[in-house]
Amino acid sequence: MKVKALSRSKASTERECVGDLRKQQRNLDPVYHPMQRSREMARAVTSAKMERMFAKPLVGNFGNGHMDAVYHTAISRKSLLPLLSGSADGKVSLWDLPTRTCVSTLNAHSQAVTGLTFGIDQDFYSCSKDGTVRRFSIPEVLAGNGNAGTESNLNGGFVNTWRINGSFQSIDHQWNSERQFVTASDSAVQLWTPERSTPIQSHGDLWGSADTVNVVRFHPSEPQLIANCSMDRGIGLHDLRTASAMKKTVLRMRSNDLQWNPMEPLNFVVGNEDHNAYTFDMRKLSQPTHIYKGHMNAVMSVSWAPTGREFCTGSYDRTFARKRFAFLYGTYQESEDDSKQKKVVVEAIYEPPQEPDSDAAEGFEQLEDPLEDKVEEIAKLLGLENVGWIFGHPPREDGLVFTAAEIIMAAELQLEAAGGIEETPFVTIKVVKGKDGTVGVEAFQVSQQCMAMAAEEALEIGTDLGVCKVNETFSAIQEGKESKTIDNNFFLTVVPIVQHTSEVFVSQFPRVNRDLDDRMPSKDELKRQLSKSGTSGWNFIDLLSDFNLLIYLTEYLDITADYPKICQSVTDRTIPLDDGYKIIITSMAGIDGAY
Incomplete structure (x- = not known):
């Protein structure tokens, strides 16, 4: 009997240098990586988000x-x-x-x-x-x-x-020629000069409160007047000449920053924990002059433009300052397995006109859409239909997948797509940025029971976002007992997502109705896209096969006379596009020469 010993060189397991990474052995068998596809999808979405973050209007980073x-x-x-x-x-x-x-x-x-x-x-x-x-x-x-x-x-x-004994929370210097600066410490406001090692004034009992002052700011034109925000939710004015408090107002939550208007010194703005920014007139602190809504988390900083006509705010809500939604256009196809179920293939996304509305249950208000009929006609000519909708929202508390308003909206859209309480592949997709910064994409459907209850208007929106309230004229039985609320997760069914790359359509043209982007549909953008023809394998009809570009062209071309021929060339590449349309479209874009 022959015995052969297995040997392995040290070079295959050891590092050459201490700073080298250790070699990791991986089994690439797909059986051991069931989440690989979804993981790659999350990485791709994150990469796309990062690309948008580093696009305009970001000018550049500092070193x-x-x-x-x-x-x-x-x-x-x-x-x-x-x-x-x-x-x-x-x-x-x-x-x-x-x-x-x-x-x-x-x-x-x-x-x-x-x-x-x-x-x-x-x-x-x-x-x-x-x-x-x-x-x-x-x-x-x-x-x-x-x-x-x-x-x-x-x-x-x-x-x-x-x-000092303690810690400093804020500091500001006078705007005029006097060399004085003011600080806010744990429980006092101090006035200093560079010539002395101790404060020339110290106010440790502002308005009878020993709470920490977290923000202090000098008035631009009155050097002896300061404004401050404290941890007791107060905003106040202090006169350094008399060393006394002047006025104070208390908001519902704490203010994190305060800035005076540089051109109108009577006014100032504060950023508050209640997700809003408030402007005040120092002569009347009893109520704000304006309330600015739109953030989904605490406003941490505010800053005026030098003109004093506008200001910007910074918040903890990071990427998703607005909640938006869009409709998905594509096709229903038979599943490749033996389940005889239909799958949704998304080819295009259209965002209807909308405004963020923090008072609305959905988080937005859908506006009247003058392009609705044209969008539906273009989709029909391209062989597409409304196959779902997608929305994004800021991070939420754990366990809250859908709110009651989102459940009801998904049910109503499924009802419309199915033409009644019928089975339909219509899908709801949500995009959310997690607390750790990762972007997640999930697909769902609501049950037919939810569709039936929504059709009878049995579901309502209550104070608890995690449940749907049952209308008092209906009865819901859960676990053999009558219930006035139903958990939102009870209605949801998870739909698997498979990555898809369209063989017909591209998505490079700016989306219509998206006012928060730095790129808007225009002739310059049309020129930028069509100028790629003849480079990197692109041809004219490839670049024209953009759903949002076709929507933009409805401003100049007739949807009835022109679009049937254009869409026919888009969907069937064996049918060439008439040279006349190429000349018209390129001339609109300001492109000269060959196309």
């Missing part, structure tokens, strides 16, 4: 950024060139805006930076949770020197330090 989260930024009131940013690791970076390069990075604090502001002497101040305020000279920062003294961890440019 390599920070190693930790950026908590605060500040720009100079006298110059548009410098920009400051402070991060959670206590570092402050000075940036050059035109070149978007980092001029200097300072180890300013040992804990997170909570505030930044520019002074009037080519200097800037930073405050932190470590209980320090530090002042830096910009010329010395650029030169890379300075009097660091015992602060050995600081880079060049350091001028002075102020300390």
